[in-house]
Amino acid sequence: MSVDLRACVRQSRRMTTPVNVTVTGAAGQIGYALLFRIASGAMLGPDTPVRLKLLEIPQAVKAAEGTAMELDDCAFPLLAGVDIYDDPTQGFAGTNVALLVGARPRGAGMERADLLEANGGIFAPQGKAINDGAADDVRVLVVGNPANTNALIAASNAPDVPKERFTAMTRLDHNRALSQVAKKAGVPVSEVRRVTIWGNHSASQYPDLFHAEVGGRPGADLAADTAWLTGEFIPTVAKRGAAIIEARGASSAASAANAAIDHVRDWVLGTPEGDWTSAGLWSTGAYGVPEGLVSSFPVTSSGGDWQLVEGLEIDDFSRARIDASVAELAEEREAVRSLGLV
Numbered sequence: 001m002s003v004d005l006r007a008c009v010r011q012s013r014r015m016t017t018p019v020n021v022t023v024t025g026a027a028g029q030i031g032y033a034l035l036f037r038i039a040s041g042a043m044l045g046p047d048t049p050v051r052l053k054l055l056e057i058p059q060a061v062k063a064a065e066g067t068a069m070e071l072d073d074c075a076f077p078l079l080a081g082v083d084i085y086d087d088p089t090q091g092f093a094g095t096n097v098a099l100l101v102g103a104r105p106r107g108a109g110m111e112r113a114d115l116l117e118a119n120g121g122i123f124a125p126q127g128k129a130i131n132d133g134a135a136d137d138v139r140v141l142v143v144g145n146p147a148n149t150n151a152l153i154a155a156s157n158a159p160d161v162p163k164e165r166f167t168a169m170t171r172l173d174h175n176r177a178l179s180q181v182a183k184k185a186g187v188p189v190s191e192v193r194r195v196t197i198w199g200n201h202s203a204s205q206y207p208d209l210f211h212a213e214v215g216g217r218p219g220a221d222l223a224a225d226t227a228w229l230t231g232e233f234i235p236t237v238a239k240r241g242a243a244i245i246e247a248r249g250a251s252s253a254a255s256a257a258n259a260a261i262d263h264v265r266d267w268v269l270g271t272p273e274g275d276w277t278s279a280g281l282w283s284t285g286a287y288g289v290p291e292g293l294v295s296s297f298p299v300t301s302s303g304g305d306w307q308l309v310e311g312l313e314i315d316d317f318s319r320a321r322i323d324a325s326v327a328e329l330a331e332e333r334e335a336v337r338s339l340g341l342v
């Protein structure tokens with residue numbers, strides 16, 4: 001019998017029933033930065049036991065076993081067990097939270113969309129396995145790139161799971177925007193609220209300050225510095241992934257894992273009063289984004305569900321940028337249609 005995830009979290013606190021969390025790509029860079037924090041309680045709260053289900057390709061199972069040994073060695077009080085699979089059907093059986101990280105990262109000079117063909121094929125079978133075997137309350141976060149379109153592929157292959165349970169990660173972009181704004185304004189990150197990432201997790205994304213509040217002042221005051229907005233802020237946030245690959249020689253890992261934790265924690269436990277965050281959601285047509293694209297929107301969460309922040313005024317400057325990113329999402333959807341993935 002299925003149970004609602006929030007009820008499961010509440011029940012876990014009383015009875016130690018673990019929440020099943022599947023992490024794909026568990027032996028990868030992000031997996032290594034993610035698993036220990038999930039097991040410590042950072043994602044589902046300090047009283048909720050978790051059972052980790054690690055899904056890897058056969059060649060990486062041994063490395064995943066090493067990570068599982070280290071998880072054991074941490075003696076996390078909340079960790080009820082770790083199982084390792086190389087078969088999606090088993091990896092997603094009974095799962096309540098699925099973090100789809102496993103996919104190839106881009107290298108220097110590539111765009112995330114260049115990964116569509118290499119990675120797209122991973123998400124159709126995983127969507128089917130989630131459809132057939134996950135718990136009825138399953139919540140899915142796609143991290144593997146191109147994240148929005150991979151979420152679209154997974155959701156399209158899971159016809160029995162409500163579309164709103166499939167999300168793509170733009171929380172890293174959101175957090176990057178918070179930091180850039182805080183630095184510019186000389187305020188702590190905690191004083192930056194209601195920033196929005198619109199569109200695709202790609203260089204076309206639009207980080208929007210026009211509804212933000214920064215140090216108690218309207219974000220529009222900062223955005224009025226057009227040279228900074230268009231010459232620094234937007235490109236710095238949108239191209240940060242490439243800048244990190246260039247500097248580190250590998251794509252972001254700890255910050256991506258942190259963003260995944262933030263995303264799921266807020267989804268399950270709720271967003272703070274008076275603020276919102278950004279997440280890639282299946283569009284129902286809001287803000288002119290065509291239905292059935294997975295696009296980033298401003299969202300709050302309560303009761304274990306995302307709610308779109310509605311009624312924001314979108315001026316011509318923002319409209320053009322949202323439209324450009326959404327057009328890219330539509331192109332990616334056409335590309336995966338032609339590959340037969342949706």
Ligand SMILES: NC(=O)c1ccc[n+]([C@@H]2O[C@H](COP(=O)([O-])OP(=O)(O)OC[C@H]3O[C@@H](n4cnc5c(N)ncnc54)[C@H](O)[C@@H]3O)[C@@H](O)[C@H]2O)c1
Binds near residue numbers: 028055060142251253
């Ligand atoms: N959305 C975001 O903000 C964001 C941020 C950072 C990275 N990413 C993406 O996350 C993905 C993972 O990045 P990484 O740095 O951990 O890469 P990585 O190469 O270090 O690890 C990827 C892991 O996935 C595994 N894998 C591959 N195919 C799999 C499959 N079918 N099932 C299960 N596991 C599979 C690999 O064996 C490997 O261990 C990349 O696509 C990267 O671009 C997204």
Ligand SMILES: O=C(O)C[C@H](O)C(=O)O
Binds near residue numbers: 251
């Ligand atoms: O940019 C990448 O390819 C990795 C990731 O999506 C990021 O934003 O850091």
